[in-house]
Amino acid sequence: DSGVTQTPKHLITATGQRVTLRCSPRSGDLSVYWYQQSLDQGLQFLIHYYNGEERAKGNILERFSAQQFPDLHSELNLSSLELGDSALYFCASSVAQATGELFFGEGSRLTVL
Amino acid sequence: GDSVTQMEGPVTLSEEAFLTINCTYTATGYPSLFWYVQYPGEGLQLLLKATKADDKGSNKGFEATYRKETTSFHLEKGSVQVSDSAVYFCALSDPGSNYQLIWGAGTKLIIKP
Numbered sequence: 001d002s003g004v005t006q007t008p009k010h011l012i013t014a015t016g017q018r019v020t021l022r023c024s025p026r027s028g029d030l031s032v033y034w035y036q037q038s039l040d041q042g043l044q045f046l047i048h049y050y051n052g053e054e055r056a057k058g059n060i061l062e063r064f065s066a067q068q069f070p071d072l073h074s075e076l077n078l079s080s081l082e083l084g085d086s087a088l089y090f091c092a093s094s095v096a097q098a099t100g101e102l103f104f105g106e107g108s109r110l111t112v113l
Numbered sequence: 114g115d116s117v118t119q120m121e122g123p124v125t126l127s128e129e130a131f132l133t134i135n136c137t138y139t140a141t142g143y144p145s146l147f148w149y150v151q152y153p154g155e156g157l158q159l160l161l162k163a164t165k166a167d168d169k170g171s172n173k174g175f176e177a178t179y180r181k182e183t184t185s186f187h188l189e190k191g192s193v194q195v196s197d198s199a200v201y202f203c204a205l206s207d208p209g210s211n212y213q214l215i216w217g218a219g220t221k222l223i224i225k226p
Contacts, residue, residue, distance in 0.1 A: 043216045100206035106156045107156055
């Protein structure tokens with residue numbers, strides 16, 4: 001158990017819909033990262049927050065947005081969903097913002113029909 | 114920019130065989146290097162790391178040595194088990210990438226009894 005909690009674990013929705021994925025980082029961790037993992041296993045960095053502020057953006061679509069709240073939990077909002085958005089979405093956390101030692105949640109599997 | 118190249122998978126071995134998964138990198142600075150492992154149905158977890166040249170990271174029987182002269186960080190294990198079946202990701206963290214992890218594509222390892 002990494003200490004990172006993601007909900008929901010599974011989500012099935014239709015094209016055009018909007019979903020919110022939630023992440024609670026490990027106790028004490030200030031950094032939260034969001035990743036997308038496609039079926040071919042590739043890992044795509046989406047966005048990084050540190051103590052409530054956006055620190056880095058990867059290849060995140062404009063239809064996607066995220067935020068980190070004062071209690072340090074984070075949400076990833078995916079809107080106008082397309083079939084290609086079906087993937088595993090991972091949240092990871094770390095104590096600092098300049099470290100490669102991340103702790104990953106078990107992921108949220110999104111299926112868009 | 115920084116990049117990480119891993120050998121393509123899947124890699125299929127018999128139990129007790131010797132394992133090598135190749136990883137080479139390109140970086141502008143002096144990166145830290147990581148191996149993460151993803152077991153089926155789980156999130157990624159840090160397997161081992163090395164922060165400077167000639168450092169050897171080790172964990173659970175796996176080893177990798179930071180070779181600056183060949184810009185490599187190959188993962189090795191002397192005798193694999195069925196339970197080692199997983200996807201292995203090589204990654205680097207570098208000032209040139211603003212300390213965001215740069216990931217390899219992942220290598221799927223299948224161990225047959």
